[in-house]
Amino acid sequence: MSKFADAARNGLTPAALEATLRQVGEERYHNKHPFHHRMMAGALTKAELQAWALNRYCYQAMIPRKDAMIVSRAEDPELRAEWRRRIEDHDGVTGWDGGIARWLKLASGLGLNEELVKSERRALPATRFAVGAYLSFCTNRSLLEAVASSLTELFAPVIIGERVPAMLAKYSYVSEDILAYFTPRLKQAPRDSDFALAYVLAHATEPGKQQEVINALIFKCDILWAMLDALDYAYRDGGNIPPGAFVPEAR
Numbered sequence: 001m002s003k004f005a006d007a008a009r010n011g012l013t014p015a016a017l018e019a020t021l022r023q024v025g026e027e028r029y030h031n032k033h034p035f036h037h038r039m040m041a042g043a044l045t046k047a048e049l050q051a052w053a054l055n056r057y058c059y060q061a062m063i064p065r066k067d068a069m070i071v072s073r074a075e076d077p078e079l080r081a082e083w084r085r086r087i088e089d090h091d092g093v094t095g096w097d098g099g100i101a102r103w104l105k106l107a108s109g110l111g112l113n114e115e116l117v118k119s120e121r122r123a124l125p126a127t128r129f130a131v132g133a134y135l136s137f138c139t140n141r142s143l144l145e146a147v148a149s150s151l152t153e154l155f156a157p158v159i160i161g162e163r164v165p166a167m168l169a170k171y172s173y174v175s176e177d178i179l180a181y182f183t184p185r186l187k188q189a190p191r192d193s194d195f196a197l198a199y200v201l202a203h204a205t206e207p208g209k210q211q212e213v214i215n216a217l218i219f220k221c222d223i224l225w226a227m228l229d230a231l232d233y234a235y236r237d238g239g240n241i242p243p244g245a246f247v248p249e250a251r
């Protein structure tokens with residue numbers, strides 16, 4: 001049983017709930033994953049970096065759809081107004097001048113064909129299942145759980161701060177230009193997660209709901225973890241690439 005399974009048993013103060021959520025991230029966020037450690041050490045092949053970018057595109061492309069789901073479920077205009085900015089961050093004004101387009105630049109900068117990435121046809125089965133599970137979680141669980149599941153963004157600046165300098169230092173073909181996706185995220189993620197955290201602390205006031213938000217964050221950490229597990233298994237050392245998935249040319 002997870003050590004967090006009955007963390008809210010006796011009810012938590014807002015400060016204690018926040019501390020528990022931060023501890024979940026401390027222990028379970030995907031910056032603890034061996035794939036991320038290999039990335040930071042400069043140990044990934046170009047093929048593995050390409051596979052990472054191609055698969056992660058599916059996650060990026062789904063994010064504004066799950067945010068639209070949250071907007072549609074929110075009865076509070078303030079929550080909707082705040083949350084729709086996230087959709088704009090990813091879609092921009094035209095659909096192709098926001099975060100999704102910047103992620104495509106990252107992928108093409110690593111040598112991938114943009115149309116192939118956009119088609120999502122070559123993503124790993126586990127990537128598609130993980131991304132679908134996140135969207136369906138935000139569709140079917142309570143609004144509070146959906147908001148809480150975004151709280152991995154509390155920890156995103158940490159992983160970006162580890163990833164970007166390491167990628168620039170360790171992979172000669174990676175330039176700042178290619179990694180431009182991450183620059184605005186360093187402002188957007190704290191703005192978004194501060195709002196989401198305040199919402200969660202204000203609304204998770206009884207033990208049952210507090211446990212639900214803790215579990216929602218664990219679920220989301222598991223989604224991110226499962227995506228890196230799948231990449232590691234499929235592409236490490238030439239790998240175990242599932243039928244139909246991306247086959248790199250570069251090694």
Ligand SMILES: O=C(O)c1cc(C(=O)O)c2c(n1)C(=O)C(=O)c1cc(C(=O)O)[nH]c1-2
Pocket residue numbers: 063099149150151152153155156159160185224
């Ligand atoms: O670079 C990362 O490792 C990372 C992690 C996460 C996250 O923790 O879910 C997000 C992002 N990036 C990101 O760029 C992003 O737009 C984003 C949105 C969300 C979300 O759950 O709403 N997470 C993340």
